[in-house]
Amino acid sequence: MSAVWTLEGLSARQGRKTVLEAASLSVATGELVGIVGPNGAGKTSLLRAGLGLLPVQAGSARLSERAVGELKPHERAQRVGYLPQERRAAWNLPARMVAALGASDLPEAEADVLARACLTRVGAGDLAERGVLDMSGGERARVLLARLLATRAPLLVADEPVAGLDPDAQLLTLDLLRAEAAGGVAVVVTLHDLGLAARSCDRIVVVFQGRLVAEGPPREALSREILARVFGLDGALVETPVGLVLAARRV
Structure with a gap:
């Protein structure tokens, strides 16, 4: 597997606060990587700094061996699809048009066909003509996921x-994101549900106080020591017929 996204020693500040310190990470094709950590730990800062959306004080980030800072917006869009936490929409466009924004490199007719296919994949095919401002938050989230899938980028990054x-x-x-990874795409997601992350992700990265404090397969990254120190939990991941489940209580 080849590296699609490489971060080396990234540090970033927002105002006077250090939000990311000396973070290094490599994400390869065909894997789904989960980023977990408490609220305010630096998960979103890690994504934004690594994608050139947050100024960095030190370190470097590369997308397919190109320095992120050297990429023009359209070049970055070809290399990465990004789904931020915010699910706002400025205009009440039909879902099919919002999803088609992910395929802006295609002719309009082709982008529309792809957008409708992606809406169907996310279970929102019947919403194609509905305005996104007329939807529930969950419905809008599906439309934005369809837009992410429509990018066809080699790296997909989804924040919560x-x-x-x-x-x-x-x-x-x-x-759906696992299927993208199985098809050769590199996928990175931030998640709060540790059990869901453990069952779904090939690798887990734990962020705490702006630092990457653990990385590896779910059982290794979410060890008893990490669960206690980072999340304040006494417990462990337990294998069940449906996969790993977190069995824990507050320390």
Whole structure:
């Protein structure tokens, strides 16, 4: 597997606060990497700094061996699809048009066909003509996921893609992202549900106080020591018929 996204010693500040310190990470084709950590730990800062959306004080970030800072906006869009936490929409466009924004490199007719196909994949095919401002938050989240899939980029980065979704929609979202990874795409997601992350991701990266404090397969990254020190939990990941589940209580 070849590296698609490489971060080396990234440090970033917002105002006077250090939000990321000496973070190094490499993401390869064909893997789904989960970024976890408490609220305010630096998960979003890691993504934004690594994609050139947040100024960095030190370190470097590369997309397919190109320095992120050297890429023009359209070049970056060819290399990475990014789904931020915010699910706002400025205009009440039909879902099919919002999803088609992910395929802006295609002729309009082709982009529309792809957008409708992606909406169907995320279970929102019947919303194609509905305005996104007339939707629930969960429905809008599916449309934005369809837009992400429509990018066809070699790297997909999604910040809290399952937040606020019903359990079935959460599982569908992660199943779709796993399918993208299986098809050779590198996928990175931030998640709060540690059990869901453990069941869905090939590798887990734990962020705490702006630092990457653990990385590896789920059982290794979410060890008893990390669960206690980072999340304040006494417990462990337990294998069940449906995969790993977190069995824990507050320390």
